[in-house]
Amino acid sequence: MSKKCIIFDLDGTIVDSMPILRSFVEHEGLLLDERDISALRDLPAGEALGRLGIGMWKLPYFAWRFRGYFRESLPKAVLISGIEEAVRRLYDEGHTLGVLTTNSRSNAIAVLERGGIGSRFSFVKSERNTFGKSKALRRIVNGYAMKPETVWYVGDEVRDMVAAREAGLRSLAVTWGFNSEKALRAANPDEIISRPDDLESVISRVIPN
Numbered sequence: 472m473s474k475k476c477i478i479f480d481l482d483g484t485i486v487d488s489m490p491i492l493r494s495f496v497e498h499e500g501l502l503l504d505e506r507d508i509s510a511l512r513d514l515p516a517g518e519a520l521g522r523l524g525i526g527m528w529k530l531p532y533f534a535w536r537f538r539g540y541f542r543e544s545l546p547k548a549v550l551i552s553g554i555e556e557a558v559r560r561l562y563d564e565g566h567t568l569g570v571l572t573t574n575s576r577s578n579a580i581a582v583l584e585r586g587g588i589g590s591r592f593s594f595v596k597s598e599r600n601t602f603g604k605s606k607a608l609r610r611i612v613n614g615y616a617m618k619p620e621t622v623w624y625v626g627d628e629v630r631d632m633v634a635a636r637e638a639g640l641r642s643l644a645v646t647w648g649f650n651s652e653k654a655l656r657a658a659n660p661d662e663i664i665s666r667p668d669d670l671e672s673v674i675s676r677v678i679p680n
């Protein structure tokens with residue numbers, strides 16, 4: 472069986488960050504009801520922030536505030552149900568697993584450790600620039616001398632799919648995070664799944680050329 476490298480986004484993909492996001496939105500005084508939040512899920516992150524009345528120029532500020540809030544909320548953060556098992560199965564198959572997140576590296580490591588899956592990951596990388604993931608993915612692939620066609624980026628947002636494609640990697644969208652299935656499909660990922668259980672079968676099915 473061919474071994475692959477699977478790089479995961481953290482927030483919304485491994486960690487159930489929607490409850491934290493909801494309480495952050497409330498904390499910042501951004502009054503949103505469930506219908507607003509569900510409408511936001513159809514939009515790429517930049518447009519979603521615009522809809523919230525947050526200008527693009529304020530994005531680094533809010534990303535910084537959210538990281539701080541996320542860090543404080545870590546004791547309450549939970550992993551997506553079923554993701555631990557899915558990660559363990561991929562690891563047991565012999566694939567190399569990693570994380571690339573715009574959250575801080577220490578937040579990522581803490582939450583993975585707490586979920587009991589920290590040791591399954593060969594690397595955890597942080598890219599603070601919200602729209603800098605494609606460059607960061609390229610750096611990882613080049614740094615570890617990987618073949619791009621054997622590397623997957625798994626994420627819950629449209630920008631994750633764009634970053635994977637720009638870096639020449641395979642993209643796998645998960646519908647249990649921030650962006651809706653409709654928005655993710657429009658981004659044309661290589662694969663799309665709605666349950667962590669399907670991770671391993673989808674990745675094993677695709678044989679690199």
Ligand SMILES: [Mg+2]
Pocket residue numbers: 480481482483484626627628648649
């Ligand atoms: Mg995410």
